[in-house]
Amino acid sequence: MKRVIAKVPPDILHPWIYSKRVADPGDAQPGDDVLVYNTRGEFIGSYLYNPNSILTLRRYSRRQEPLDFIAIKDRLYRAYELRKYLFRGTSETSYRVVFGESDALPGLIVDKYDKGLVFQITTLGMEKRREWVVKALEDVFQPEFLVEKSDSSGRREEGLPPRTEVVFGTVEGPLTIEVEGIRYRVHLLEGNKTGFFFDQRYNRLRLTRWAKGRALDLFSYTGGFTLHLLKGGVKKVFAVEINLNHLNLLKENVTLNGFDLNRVVTFHKDVFHFLDEMLLSGESFDVIVLDPPAFTHKRGGKSGALRGYRLLHDRVLRLLAPGGFLATFSCSMHVSDRDLLESVERSARALKRQLVVIERFQQSPDHPILLGFPESEYLKGWLLRAY
Ligand SMILES: C[S@@+](CC[C@H](N)C(=O)[O-])C[C@H]1O[C@@H](n2cnc3c(N)ncnc32)[C@H](O)[C@@H]1O
Structure with a gap:
């Protein structure tokens, strides 16, 4: 294996080394697995190398x-063992089995x-090992x-074109999976991510306990939260989503699980426009779920994300009824849980509303957080109750 010298301390926990810290790449080639040493000659770890990405080195072994x-x-065996252990004694058969670093x-x-399996490759080093x-x-x-x-935006930065294909087996139209007692129709080839957001599995479950009255599921996708709110006993859910295909699957999912479709009102709309219209109508809601897409994947985009x-x-x-619950989430890598809470706090101050924190949410453990790698803790959320 080739050697690369980088300006890093020997006890670095974080698995990424940025391009500006690479002191001497030697004759390492893009996509190579390399041995990294620091400028004092201490061995740091084994990394995948891509000089065309600012995340030039990604560690896979110490x-x-x-x-x-x-x-x-x-590594696949070990990853699968962890998930089998995590879901032992349950009937869960659908979850994330490999979560990168x-x-x-x-x-x-x-x-x-x-x-079946759906995989996604986001780096040149892994692409070469496809x-x-x-x-x-x-x-x-x-x-x-x-x-x-493999259609994530990160591929472009690695110099890779998108690729979506059935490698083998038959995949025609949506398939049905069951997650935590709820059945879902999933479009593997057309949906977001690999087709389903497994990371919210326990947060959705926890929300069933707080379900009451009229609920609003903003950025609903195919209804993960809507379905749990219905299960929890809300009278009605308003689900808002910009993509009509996702909303159609949401409606299919409502009937698939035996819920009355009259308890759900869908809005094929931009959430920002929807909220402005609702504010004019004077409506209020007892539960509001806010689960937007990542507003930024880059550190530099943080202030824009916070504005969102x-x-x-x-x-x-302003739409939350007295005694109502707000579940607010961020899946933006560079927005911390404190940033998110501070954002709610600022709005509460401006609107003179008092709220208490009831729960803190995070991604489910089939997406384990790597210690020393805050970027792997990408999903965070809070449940708040308004007075
Ligand atoms: C993180 S996903 C929500 C996942 C969902 N809560 C679940 O449990 O499966 C975000 C969703 O927001 C939708 N979306 C993105 N921008 C939007 C907008 N401006 N208005 C409405 N929906 C939007 C996307 O199509 C996507 O389905």
């Missing part, structure tokens, strides 16, 4: 070892949809189908 077929397969496989995401990845996934999981959904949250919080707090 030992000296190549990222070959055996190493990939070994947290499973020592930087640039690889794999979600299990019952008997054949091994496919073979190792087959060996470890023996899936009935394998789909690649402020706009939303200013509006939803």
Whole structure:
């Protein structure tokens, strides 16, 4: 393996080394697995190298070892063992099985949809190992189908074109999965992410306990929160989503789970416009869920993202009935849980509303957070109650 010298301390926990810290790349080639040493000659770890990305080095091991077929397969086994342990004693068959750096496989995401798998490659180093990845996934999981959904924006920064394809097996139209007692129709090829947001599984469950009255599910996607609110006993849910295909699946999911479609009102709208219209109508809601897409994937985009949250919080707090609950989430990597709470606090101050924090939310443990890598703790949220 080639050697790369970087200006980093020997006890670095964070798995990324940015381009400006690379002191001497030697003759390492894009996509290589390399041994990284610091300028004092101390060994740091084994990394994937891509000089064309500002995230030039991504660690996959603290030992000296190549990222070959055996190493990939070994990591897949370990990742699967953790999830089997996590869901032991349950009937869960659909969840995230590989979460990049947290499973020592930087640039690889794999979600299990019952008997099939969907994977996503986001880095050049993993792209170069795609054949091994496919073979190792087959060996470890023996899936009935394998789909690649490599369409994330991060691929562009790695110099990779998007790729979405069925690698093997039959995938026609939406399939049905069950997650935490709720059934969902999922479009693997057309949906967001790999088709379903597994990261919210326990937050949705926890929200069923607080369900009451009239609820608003903003950025609803295919209804993860809507369905749990219905299960929790709300009278009516207003679901707002900009993509009509997602809303159509939401309605299918409502009937699939045996709920009365009359309890759901769908709005095919931009949430920001919807909220302005609602404010004029004088409506109020007992539960509001705010689960927007990531407003930024870059550190530099944080202030813009915070402006987005402020706009939303200013509006939803005015729509929240006395005694009502607000569940607010951020999946923007560079927005912390404190940033999010502060945003609600600022809106509360401006509107002279008193709120208490009831719960703190995070991504479910099938998306483990790597210690020393705050970027892996991307989903955070708060449940607040208004006086
Ligand atoms: C993070 S997902 C929501 C996931 C959902 N809560 C669930 O439990 O599955 C965000 C959703 O917001 C939608 N979206 C993005 N921008 C929007 C906008 N301005 N107005 C309405 N929906 C929007 C996307 O289409 C996507 O379905």
